[in-house]
Amino acid sequence: MKIDKIWLSSPHLSGSEQKYVQAAFDSNWVAPLGPNVDGFELDLGNYINEPIFVGALSSGSAAIHLGLILLGVSKEDVVLVQTHTHNASVNPILYQGATPVFVDSEEQTWNLCPIALEQAIQASIQKGKKPKVIIAVHLYGMPYQIEVVRAIADKYQIPILEDSAEALGSSYKGQKCGTFGDIGVLSFNGNKIITTSGGGAIVTKTLALKEKAIFYATQARDAAPHYQHSEIGYNYRMSNICAGIGRGQMEVLDQHVALRRAMHDFYVDLFKDVPGVTVFSAPNTDYFSNYWLSTILIDPSKTNGINRETLRLALEAMNIESRPLWKPMHLQPVFEMHPYHGNKVAEKLFENGLCLPSGSNLTDSDRERIAMVIKSVFVDL
Numbered sequence: 001m002k003i004d005k006i007w008l009s010s011p012h013l014s015g016s017e018q019k020y021v022q023a024a025f026d027s028n029w030v031a032p033l034g035p036n037v038d039g040f041e042l043d044l045g046n047y048i049n050e051p052i053f054v055g056a057l058s059s060g061s062a063a064i065h066l067g068l069i070l071l072g073v074s075k076e077d078v079v080l081v082q083t084h085t086h087n088a089s090v091n092p093i094l095y096q097g098a099t100p101v102f103v104d105s106e107e108q109t110w111n112l113c114p115i116a117l118e119q120a121i122q123a124s125i126q127k128g129k130k131p132k133v134i135i136a137v138h139l140y141g142m143p144y145q146i147e148v149v150r151a152i153a154d155k156y157q158i159p160i161l162e163d164s165a166e167a168l169g170s171s172y173k174g175q176k177c178g179t180f181g182d183i184g185v186l187s188f189n190g191n192k193i194i195t196t197s198g199g200g201a202i203v204t205k206t207l208a209l210k211e212k213a214i215f216y217a218t219q220a221r222d223a224a225p226h227y228q229h230s231e232i233g234y235n236y237r238m239s240n241i242c243a244g245i246g247r248g249q250m251e252v253l254d255q256h257v258a259l260r261r262a263m264h265d266f267y268v269d270l271f272k273d274v275p276g277v278t279v280f281s282a283p284n285t286d287y288f289s290n291y292w293l294s295t296i297l298i299d300p301s302k303t304n305g306i307n308r309e310t311l312r313l314a315l316e317a318m319n320i321e322s323r324p325l326w327k328p329m330h331l332q333p334v335f336e337m338h339p340y341h342g343n344k345v346a347e348k349l350f351e352n353g354l355c356l357p358s359g360s361n362l363t364d365s366d367r368e369r370i371a372m373v374i375k376s377v378f379v380d381l
């Protein structure tokens with residue numbers, strides 16, 4: 001008999017999603033827009049609990065794309081983005097015909113390195129093009145260096161598009177992620193901390209900006225009884241069915257955060273006596289990570305040559321999914337022609353880092369199997 005697969009991060013339903021989805025069926029709101037969309041936006045706004053406005057969309061990628069449009073990015077503009085990220089942080093820059101400039105990470109939060117960021121800004125200005133937007137990411141749920149990055153953005157007067165796709169439920173000094181950028185982005189893809197099966201949201205500071213986002217997300221219809229258009233639009237709105245799933249998920253969001261954080265504690269404990277392995281953890285108590293994924297770095301010079309591939313393959317042999325950290329975007333064939341500023345921190349993270357099973361739905365027996373494999377790999381250390 002084949003043993004069940006343990007996934008890195010899989011959907012975890014609360015049981016009450018169906019109630020909201022059923023209500024959508026009962027009222028024939030099987031469409032984009034509808035009461036669940038309004039309800040989900042309200043739930044998210046209440047959860048984030050800051051003076052912001054939330055627009056539910058078809059994906060986090062759509063939210064990044066609309067964020068760039070709202071911040072005025074168009075053909076031949078320069079957009080700065082951290083290189084250590086998901087390609088969805090970068091693709092929309094190209095959709096707009098703009099040029100990405102990649103910025104390295106720092107070692108504390110694995111997000112935007114302030115030194116490389118400022119170098120990238122100055123280099124762009126020297127070439128006659130001040131960057132139009134900075135895309136800052138809270139990777140694996142860890143907030144970036146909020147104050148330092150904001151100070152640099154303000155110094156050069158460049159807006160921040162905050163990619164909080166992995167960081168719903170994370171906070172910095174008590175303020176929720178998604179609210180630090182000029183515009184914020186959330187994702188509810190199947191592997192995220194909560195899911196709508198597929199979906200995302202844009203977070204804005206004004207109602208007018210939210211309404212502009214919804215305008216673009218619903219085919220840019222002008223006010224007229226017929227279909228009248230004076231701008232290019234998109235079909236990016238969330239459906240009322242997906243939003244129903246989201247409402248059920250909101251009931252368990254804090255529970256999911258607590259369970260993911262418990263998975264992080266589990267790995268901290270498991271690796272505490274293993275030399276050469278560090279579990280990625282918050283630099284201090286200002287940073288509250290949802291630990292969407294628990295991640296480790298392995299230094300093979302301290303582990304008798306055991307590296308992240310040794311561990312990944314051992315886990316795979318026991319049907320346990322793990323994955324290297326993001327491969328830097330400036331090394332991806334599709335993006336490698338674009339400029340990069342940094343000191344190879346992202347390269348080292350990719351070389352030595354591994355994401356471990358982190359789902360809020362893992363069981364004691366899953367944890368036992370994971371621990372058994374990890375202990376067997378590091379048995380001699």
Ligand SMILES: *Cc1c(COP(=O)(O)O)cnc(C)c1O
Nearest residue numbers: 059060061086088089165187189
């Ligand atoms: C998942 C993710 C996205 C994209 O969100 P989708 O909803 O999958 O389109 C963007 N940025 C980061 C960092 C992500 O992890």
